[in-house]
Amino acid sequence: MTELLAMPEDWSRALAIVAHPDDMEYGAAAAVAHWTGGGREVAYLMVSRGEAGIDTMSPEECAPVRDAEQRASAAVVGVSSVEFLDHKDGVIESGVALRRDLAAAIRRHRPELVITLNRREAFVPGTWNSADHRAVGESVLDAANDAGNRWIFPELADEGLEPWGGVRWVALAASPEARHAVDVTDTFEAGVASLLEHRAYIAALTDEDPETYVRGFLTSFAAAAGERFGTTYATTFELVNF
Numbered sequence: 536m537t538e539l540l541a542m543p544e545d546w547s548r549a550l551a552i553v554a555h556p557d558d559m560e561y562g563a564a565a566a567v568a569h570w571t572g573g574g575r576e577v578a579y580l581m582v583s584r585g586e587a588g589i590d591t592m593s594p595e596e597c598a599p600v601r602d603a604e605q606r607a608s609a610a611v612v613g614v615s616s617v618e619f620l621d622h623k624d625g626v627i628e629s630g631v632a633l634r635r636d637l638a639a640a641i642r643r644h645r646p647e648l649v650i651t652l653n654r655r656e657a658f659v660p661g662t663w664n665s666a667d668h669r670a671v672g673e674s675v676l677d678a679a680n681d682a683g684n685r686w687i688f689p690e691l692a693d694e695g696l697e698p699w700g701g702v703r704w705v706a707l708a709a710s711p712e713a714r715h716a717v718d719v720t721d722t723f724e725a726g727v728a729s730l731l732e733h734r735a736y737i738a739a740l741t742d743e744d745p746e747t748y749v750r751g752f753l754t755s756f757a758a759a760a761g762e763r764f765g766t767t768y769a770t771t772f773e774l775v776n777f
């Protein structure tokens with residue numbers, strides 16, 4: 536028996552909502568490649584453009600670079616719909632304004648599965664997760680409910696966005712509370728290629744050769760997860776049911 540349960544596969548549309556370009560690529564992209572390869576539709580929604588993510592570039596310079604890198608990165612794993620909400624990178628606030636934007640997006644895309652990033656205090660004990668990841672994760676969970684309730688943001692229906700109560704799960708990638716996993720043995724390389732598309736970001740992050748850095752990082756997590764799931768490589772998720 537493995538420690539991890541298989542992620543549900545009986546769905547056709549997913550929407551990934553994360554704070555920044557690159558958030559999906561630090562592990563979850565290989566699972567996205569698995570799903571799109573199996574004929575499922577996955578769309579990406581970035582809450583910010585990650586414009587505060589490169590120390591050597593001003594936000595004005597950085598935003599279009601990261602936007603382009605995210606689109607290229609998504610294309611590698613079979614995702615063609617990439618949208619940006621333009622909340623301000625680094626100071627994203629959870630709460631009603633963000634929930635309204637996310638509920639609107641969920642109503643437009645009508646996903647059964649919503650994917651986001653770990654919202655807990657840390658990725659591993661003794662570290663601290665970013666304010667943006669915590670804020671977005673919490674608001675995604677709230678918006679999954681809001682999307683189905685006609686009376687929470689009634690103005691959305693006035694704009695033609697009818698309630699969507701079809702979200703069945705929110706899956707949080709890289710959570711220390713993960714109990715579910717996807718076998719990404721066959722799509723691990725697509726995940727590597729997807730993260731490598733964040734060229735400017737990675738160049739500013741490390742002096743290491745980009746491919747050595749990306750492969751090293753992704754291999755360590757995917758192999759550890761695979762060991763727990765009984766596969767060579769795996770991506771883990773904390774799954775919340777709706």
Ligand SMILES: [Zn+2]
Nearest residue numbers: 554555558668
């Ligand atoms: Zn991030």
